[in-house]
Amino acid sequence: MTAPERPLLAHCGSSVTNGPIDDSKVEEQYKLRRLSFSESPMLLIPLDSSTNSGPSLSDCEISIIRTPQDDQFETEKDGSEVNLDDPCPEENKQSHEPTVDKDKTMTSLMPPVAMKSKRSSSTSNDLYHERDRFRARFESFNPPTCAITEDLPGRSEPGLQEYEEISTKTKKLNLQPLSASTSMECTMSFASQNPEDILPLDRNSAYFNSYKPCPVSDATRVLDLRLVTPSQLSKALKWYFNTPLPPTGHMFPWLHGLHPENFAQRSFFIANTEKPAHLLSHESSLDCMKPELARFVMCVETSSFTPHDASKILRNTVAAEEILQRVEFARSEVRRFVSSLIPQLFPSEQFPHIDLMALAGAIIQDCLDTGFMPAFIDSDPKRGVSLRNFHIQVNKIAACADFVVYCHEETHGTGTCKCMAFARLLKVAQITENRDMPFKFDVFVFARNTEMQDDFQEIWTVRDSSSFLANLDARRKTQLNLSDLTRNIPNTFSSWDADYQVKEKLETTVMSAASKLNLNVWLGNIWDHQIMMQFLKEDPQTADIIKITPMKGVRSTYCDPQNSLLTKSFADLTDLDLVTLLPPPRSHWQLFVHCHNDASFPSQKLLNELLFKYTITSRKASEVQDIHHLDFPSSGSVGFGDCRQDNLMSIVNTCKLLYLYSSSVTDGSIASLIYCSDGYTELSLLIFCFLMYAEDIPLETAMLKLHLQYGRPYYVFNSDVQVLRKLEILLRKYSPLRLGDDIIWSQAEAISQQEINLILLRPKSRGSEGKNSIPRRLRLGYIASDSSSESEDSDCDDFESENDMGMEKSWVEDLEGSLPSRILPHIYLGSLKHANNLTVLSKLGITKIISVGESLEWLIKSRFYDHNDVTVETSEDGNVEMIHINPKCMNYNSSGKRCDVTSVMKLNNLQDDGIDDLSRALPQILEHVQEEFENSNGTTKFLIHCRVGVSRSATVVIAEVMRRLKLNLPQAYLYVRVRRLNIVIQPNLRFMYELFKWDEKERRRTIENRDAKNEAHTEDLRVIDWFVMCQEIKKLNQPFLRG
Structure with missing residues (x-):
C-alpha cells in the first residue's frame, strides 16, 4: 500500500558568520514553507530545502535503511567493543545519509496565518517576592511535574496503523499516547539559505557529511547516529553562539508552557488568535504553536560525577534525567510500550526493510540498561496561569535541539559505555516529538578521545560547584569556608554557564x-x-x-560598582584565589x-x-x-x-x-x-x-x-x-x-x-497623625472671612499646613520603613508605593521618575495642578508620555517636603502579563537616562518603578546596568538581584528573553566597533544559552519555593 504524502518542514538556520548577525535579517528568514515525503517505501529526506535559491547538492541517493542480513537481529545488541578514538571505522566508510528523490518537487508556499491584534486589556501579575518574610509563590498554581499527560484522545492518520494497546498501556506507564501527525496549517519555516549559512550540525549543512557514522550497529544505522570530534564541535558551537536567538514573537507564548489540559493558561495567551474555539478545545493540538524554526544545541552527560573529571563539562550540558522520563514501572510495561511505539514511528508500509521487532528489542534493552524511556519529559504546567516557568525551559528546548551525548567514563573510548544507548533513546524521542520531520534534529556522540581536551578550551566550561553549599546553613547567606574557596570554586567567575548560587553568595558578601x-x-x-x-x-x-x-579614602556605598566582584575582570586569571x-x-x-x-x-x-x-x-x-x-x-x-x-x-x-x-x-x-x-x-x-x-x-x-x-x-x-x-x-x-x-x-x-x-x-x-488630620477649612468652628475664597484655601501656605503636618514621620509608617533599592548611585528601583510618596523622593534627592506601566496617584489629582505647571509630550503611538513639572510657588520645592520631581516618563499599555513587549520602549528609556546623566554629570537620581519593582522595572534596570557598567546579562542580573535586597527580582519569562535579545544587540555593537578599529576580540554574541540561564535562575529561586 502506498503511503500518503506527508508534509516535511524544510529547515535552514540563520545566516552564519563568525561574528554576530543582524536581527532584521533573522526576521526575514521566517517564511512559510513545507516539503513532502516521497511515496517510496524508503524514508527520503530532501537535502536541498529550496528550488529557488542556494547551491544544489549532490543528486545521489543514499539510504539510511539497510535490509537486515541476520534473522537473529532481534537478539543482537549494540554491545560489541568498538574504538571511538577512530571516528570512521573501516566498516563504516560508507555513508548512511538519507536519500533524495530527484523526481519529487516542492509543494507551493503556504499562506501565512492571520493573527488578530493584541488584546485590549491584560492583567498585571506583579507579586511580592520577599526573602525571609514569606516564601515566594513562583509555582503556586503550577507545581513542576515530570509526568506526561494521560488519556489524551488519540487521532489517527491515513497510512498509519492504530494500536489499541497504546491507550491502555500509556495510562499505566503515565506516558502520553502517540497521536498521528498533526495539521501543518500553522507551521512556519525559514526561507532557503546556503548550506554554509546554517548550523553545522544541521543535516542540510555542507559540513554534515564530515560527521562519521557511529560504529556498526543495526539500531544506530537505522537511526543514523553520528560522531562529532572536539574540533567539529568547536566549529559548531562557534557558529551557534554567534547566531542570534529566534525573535521573541516566534518563541512565545510557546515557551510559557501550553499544556493541553491547562485551559486557563491556553485561554490567557490564545484568546484572541484565529479560531479560538478550535485552539482552546481539549482535543485540539498546539503543535502549530511550537516554534518549528528554533534550533538549539544541547549536550547530554550520561556519566555520574567522578573526581578525576570534576572540573570540566561541555557547554550547554544537561543531565539525562532532566530531559528523559525514567522507567518507573515493570519491565513488561516497558516492552509493551516500546513494541507499540516503534511500529507507529516506522509504519511497515513505508519502511518494509526495517525489522521492527529487532529495532524494538534494541530500544527495550536500552531502556532497561539506562533506566530511561525514549520519551521527553513534559513539564508544561497542567493548571493555573504562570508567567515565570523557568523550571520547564530545559524540557521545552529539548523538543527542538540537536544533542551531543558524552560521558567521562574510561570505557567511552571503546564504545562500551552507555552513551550509544542514551543516543538511541534520544533519537527515538526526537522522532516521536517530530514525526513529520524525523531527521530535522540529530543526535551525535562525542568522540572526546580523538583530540586533546586542552586544545579546544572553548567547548568546555566549569562544572557547577554549588553542591558544597549544602554543607552550610542556608540561613547564613554570607557564610563561607576557607577550604571551599580554594578547593571548589577557584574559577567560578571565569565562566557564566554555572555556579550562580555561589556567585550570588560571594557578591552578597562583598556588597x-x-x-x-x-x-x-x-x-x-x-x-x-x-x-x-x-x-x-x-x-x-x-x-x-x-x-x-x-x-582608605572616601566611604563607599553598597550601590557603588567598585563594591562588586561582578564588575571585575577575571578572564586572564587561572586558579583564582x-x-x-x-x-x-x-x-x-x-x-x-x-x-x-x-x-x-x-x-x-x-x-x-x-x-x-x-x-x-x-x-x-x-x-x-x-x-x-x-x-x-x-x-x-x-x-x-x-x-x-x-x-x-x-x-x-x-x-x-x-x-x-x-x-x-x-x-x-x-x-x-x-x-x-x-x-x-x-x-x-x-x-x-x-x-x-x-x-x-x-x-x-x-x-x-x-x-x-x-x-x-x-x-x-x-x-x-x-x-x-x-x-x-x-x-x-x-x-x-x-x-x-x-x-x-x-x-x-x-x-x-x-x-x-x-x-x-x-x-x-x-x-x-498629620496625614489623617481634618483639613483646616473643614474643621468644626472654622469661619471663612468675607475675602476668603476657594483659591485662598488652596494656596501654597494652606497646602503646606494641611499636607506637611507630620510628614517627616508619616513616610516611615506609609512605607513600613522600607526605601527603594539603590542599584547604582543614580538609579533607584522601587514600587508604586515608593513613587507615590513625595516626601521620600524629596529626602532621597530623586527628581526623575520612570513609571513602567503604572500611574502616579499624586499626578492625576486636580489639586496637584493648582500648585504646578504640567506639560505633557506624547509619542505618536501614545505608549510613552513625558511629563514635565514646574512648581508655581517659589517656596514650594524649597521646603524639601513637597514635589521635587521635575519629570516623569510614563510607559502606557505595558503590563506584566507575559504578552506585552518591553524591548520596543527600552532604547528610548535608556536614551533618556543617558541624556540626564550626561547633563548633570551623574548627579541626577532616577526612580524606576512598576507596581512592585520585581518584573517590568527590574527589566529596565538590568538593561541600564548592562549598558552603564558594560556587563553581560548574567552579570547584570546578579548585580541587580543582590542589591534589591529582600525583594527577589522576577522578570517574567518573556522579559528575560527580551533581555537576551538586548544583550545580543549590545554585544553586536561592541564587536562591530572593535572590527571597525581592527581590534582583535574573542567575544561571542551570547555568553550563555537561554535554557542554561533559566536553569540557573531556577536554582536561585529554589530556596523560596513552597514545599
Whole structure:
C-alpha cells in the first residue's frame, strides 16, 4: 500500500558568520514553507530545502535503511567493543545519509496565518517576592511535574496503523499516547539559505557529511547516529553562539508552557488568535504553536560525577534525567510500550526493510540498561496561569535541539559505555516529538578521545560547584569556608554557564561587607566575623593573606560598582584565589554582636560586668586580649509583647556598652562588630536603636542617615517600625548627648516600670497623625472671612499646613520603613508605593521618575495642578508620555517636603502579563537616562518603578546596568538581584528573553566597533544559552519555593 504524502518542514538556520548577525535579517528568514515525503517505501529526506535559491547538492541517493542480513537481529545488541578514538571505522566508510528523490518537487508556499491584534486589556501579575518574610509563590498554581499527560484522545492518520494497546498501556506507564501527525496549517519555516549559512550540525549543512557514522550497529544505522570530534564541535558551537536567538514573537507564548489540559493558561495567551474555539478545545493540538524554526544545541552527560573529571563539562550540558522520563514501572510495561511505539514511528508500509521487532528489542534493552524511556519529559504546567516557568525551559528546548551525548567514563573510548544507548533513546524521542520531520534534529556522540581536551578550551566550561553549599546553613547567606574557596570554586567567575548560587553568595558578601558606623562601631556580615576569628587564631598558614586592612579614602556605598566582584575582570586569571578578593578584617574587632532569629536579649548581669570592666580598661587592642560575643534578637522578631522591663533595659544598655567600648577612634583601638547572616536584615533593629541612642536623632533621620551618609543597606519590617517608634523616646532620653556628664558609664541604666508604662501607653503625637488630620477649612468652628475664597484655601501656605503636618514621620509608617533599592548611585528601583510618596523622593534627592506601566496617584489629582505647571509630550503611538513639572510657588520645592520631581516618563499599555513587549520602549528609556546623566554629570537620581519593582522595572534596570557598567546579562542580573535586597527580582519569562535579545544587540555593537578599529576580540554574541540561564535562575529561586 502506498503511503500518503506527508508534509516535511524544510529547515535552514540563520545566516552564519563568525561574528554576530543582524536581527532584521533573522526576521526575514521566517517564511512559510513545507516539503513532502516521497511515496517510496524508503524514508527520503530532501537535502536541498529550496528550488529557488542556494547551491544544489549532490543528486545521489543514499539510504539510511539497510535490509537486515541476520534473522537473529532481534537478539543482537549494540554491545560489541568498538574504538571511538577512530571516528570512521573501516566498516563504516560508507555513508548512511538519507536519500533524495530527484523526481519529487516542492509543494507551493503556504499562506501565512492571520493573527488578530493584541488584546485590549491584560492583567498585571506583579507579586511580592520577599526573602525571609514569606516564601515566594513562583509555582503556586503550577507545581513542576515530570509526568506526561494521560488519556489524551488519540487521532489517527491515513497510512498509519492504530494500536489499541497504546491507550491502555500509556495510562499505566503515565506516558502520553502517540497521536498521528498533526495539521501543518500553522507551521512556519525559514526561507532557503546556503548550506554554509546554517548550523553545522544541521543535516542540510555542507559540513554534515564530515560527521562519521557511529560504529556498526543495526539500531544506530537505522537511526543514523553520528560522531562529532572536539574540533567539529568547536566549529559548531562557534557558529551557534554567534547566531542570534529566534525573535521573541516566534518563541512565545510557546515557551510559557501550553499544556493541553491547562485551559486557563491556553485561554490567557490564545484568546484572541484565529479560531479560538478550535485552539482552546481539549482535543485540539498546539503543535502549530511550537516554534518549528528554533534550533538549539544541547549536550547530554550520561556519566555520574567522578573526581578525576570534576572540573570540566561541555557547554550547554544537561543531565539525562532532566530531559528523559525514567522507567518507573515493570519491565513488561516497558516492552509493551516500546513494541507499540516503534511500529507507529516506522509504519511497515513505508519502511518494509526495517525489522521492527529487532529495532524494538534494541530500544527495550536500552531502556532497561539506562533506566530511561525514549520519551521527553513534559513539564508544561497542567493548571493555573504562570508567567515565570523557568523550571520547564530545559524540557521545552529539548523538543527542538540537536544533542551531543558524552560521558567521562574510561570505557567511552571503546564504545562500551552507555552513551550509544542514551543516543538511541534520544533519537527515538526526537522522532516521536517530530514525526513529520524525523531527521530535522540529530543526535551525535562525542568522540572526546580523538583530540586533546586542552586544545579546544572553548567547548568546555566549569562544572557547577554549588553542591558544597549544602554543607552550610542556608540561613547564613554570607557564610563561607576557607577550604571551599580554594578547593571548589577557584574559577567560578571565569565562566557564566554555572555556579550562580555561589556567585550570588560571594557578591552578597562583598556588597554588605563591614563598614564603619558611629565612633568605632562597625556593621558587617558573617564573613567579616569568620575572617576576623581566623586572624585572631594567628594561624601561620593564613598569616600572609589575612591581615587587618583599614579602609582608605572616601566611604563607599553598597550601590557603588567598585563594591562588586561582578564588575571585575577575571578572564586572564587561572586558579583564582577568592580569599584575596573577599574583604579582609578592617579593624581590631573584639566585641561581636550577632543578630539572629533564635537570640535572646543580653542579660543584665553580663552587661553590668562589661560596662564596669571597660570603664577602667585600656582601649588599645595590643593591651586587650579578651574577646566577647553577644547575641541580639533579629529584626522582625520583636513585638509589643516583648517590650517588658528587663528587655527594654537590655536594649538601652546594649547600646550603652557599644558606645563605651568603641569610643576610641585612634589607630589600633579596639572596635565592635554588629553582624548578621546577610549584613543588613537581622541587624537593622539594633542599628536604629544604636543610632537614635548615640546621636540623639529621631527614627526618620536615623533611617535616612544610614542609607545616605553611611551607605549601608537595611531592611525593616512593619513590626519593627511600631516598636522603634516607642523605643525612640526611651533611647533618646538616655542618650549620652543629652545626659552629658551626668551619665554613669560603670553602671547599667535602671528604668522603672512606671517610666516604661508612660512610654508604651503614651498616645500618638500630633505629628504622626498629620496625614489623617481634618483639613483646616473643614474643621468644626472654622469661619471663612468675607475675602476668603476657594483659591485662598488652596494656596501654597494652606497646602503646606494641611499636607506637611507630620510628614517627616508619616513616610516611615506609609512605607513600613522600607526605601527603594539603590542599584547604582543614580538609579533607584522601587514600587508604586515608593513613587507615590513625595516626601521620600524629596529626602532621597530623586527628581526623575520612570513609571513602567503604572500611574502616579499624586499626578492625576486636580489639586496637584493648582500648585504646578504640567506639560505633557506624547509619542505618536501614545505608549510613552513625558511629563514635565514646574512648581508655581517659589517656596514650594524649597521646603524639601513637597514635589521635587521635575519629570516623569510614563510607559502606557505595558503590563506584566507575559504578552506585552518591553524591548520596543527600552532604547528610548535608556536614551533618556543617558541624556540626564550626561547633563548633570551623574548627579541626577532616577526612580524606576512598576507596581512592585520585581518584573517590568527590574527589566529596565538590568538593561541600564548592562549598558552603564558594560556587563553581560548574567552579570547584570546578579548585580541587580543582590542589591534589591529582600525583594527577589522576577522578570517574567518573556522579559528575560527580551533581555537576551538586548544583550545580543549590545554585544553586536561592541564587536562591530572593535572590527571597525581592527581590534582583535574573542567575544561571542551570547555568553550563555537561554535554557542554561533559566536553569540557573531556577536554582536561585529554589530556596523560596513552597514545599
